[in-house]
Structures are given as C-alpha cells and as structure tokens.
Amino acid sequence: MARADFASDVTREEFERVRPMLEAARRRTRPRKHDLYDVFCAVMYFISSGAAWRSLPQDFPPWRTVHEYFTQWTTAQGGRSSLLERALQELGKEAQLEKLRALMAPR
Template identity: 55%
Template sequence: MTDYPSNITRDQFELIRVDLETFRKRTCPRRVDLFDVFNAVLYELRTGAQWRQLPHDFPKWQTVDT
C-alpha cells in the first residue's frame, strides 16, 4: 500500500486493534485486513474525498463504508 500522510503504523494500530475487533459482528471471517480499512477511513477523514474516490490500493469503498 502507498504510504499516505494519513496512515498510521502497524505498531500504532496494534494499540487499538483489539478494541476495533470487539465491535465486529460475528458473522463471517474477515476478508480484508482491518489495518487497511482503518487507514482508508483515516484517509477519508483527512482528505474529505467521497467514498467512491478512494485510491485503488485501499480496499473497495463498499467495504470501507460499511
């Protein structure tokens, strides 16, 4: 993945990973890396771009938006 200014490091993500995983619905196994999804959300918050304009190296916008 490209290193965007809004990205956090894996070490920083590990501090919040457990909390984020507890909010997950227990329906099916995760298909994308939660780290990538979280960085995509941070990108959206920082840039103000629309969900459909996420760069292609993030997960699909439908995955990030839900």
C-alpha cells in the same frame, strides 16, 4: 500485495494499540477478507482528505467495505463517544478527531 503508503496512515504499532477495540465491534459472521489495518487507514484517509467514498484510492479495500466499517465505528452507543472517536483519542490524533466531529455534526 503491498499497498502504497499515504500521509494519513498510522503505523502498525499505533494500530495495534486500538485493534482490540475495533475488532470487538465486528459482528461475527465470516472470516475477514481485508486487513483491518488497511480498512482503518482508509478511514483515516477519508477523514483527512474529505474525499468522497467512491474516490478512495484503489490501494484500499473497496469503498463500500470501508464505509460499512466507518458506519459501525461511528455509531455512538448510550451517550458515549463513538468507537472511532475513542480510537483517535487513544492514538492522540486530535486533528483527525476534530475533522471527524465536523463530518458527523448535524446539519
């Protein structure tokens, strides 16, 4: 079933540029239940809106699923930028990158 479009969505073409790096972060367990594109767009919505996880629109995968991916993608490894930071840089999403860094900043 198709979901609603959101202003924070990236295009499928943009997503295909970062799909390989995002898929590489996944632990190989069972087949994916949700389209990775929808998960990424949900993360983009979260970053752009600043909404609470439980407030994600119903069109997206369950918030717990999106949160799990967000956690995996924002874990910095060995002093490098997080996977999500690198993906946003690759896509030229500077505004979202700054919002992400503000979210992740120690308080």
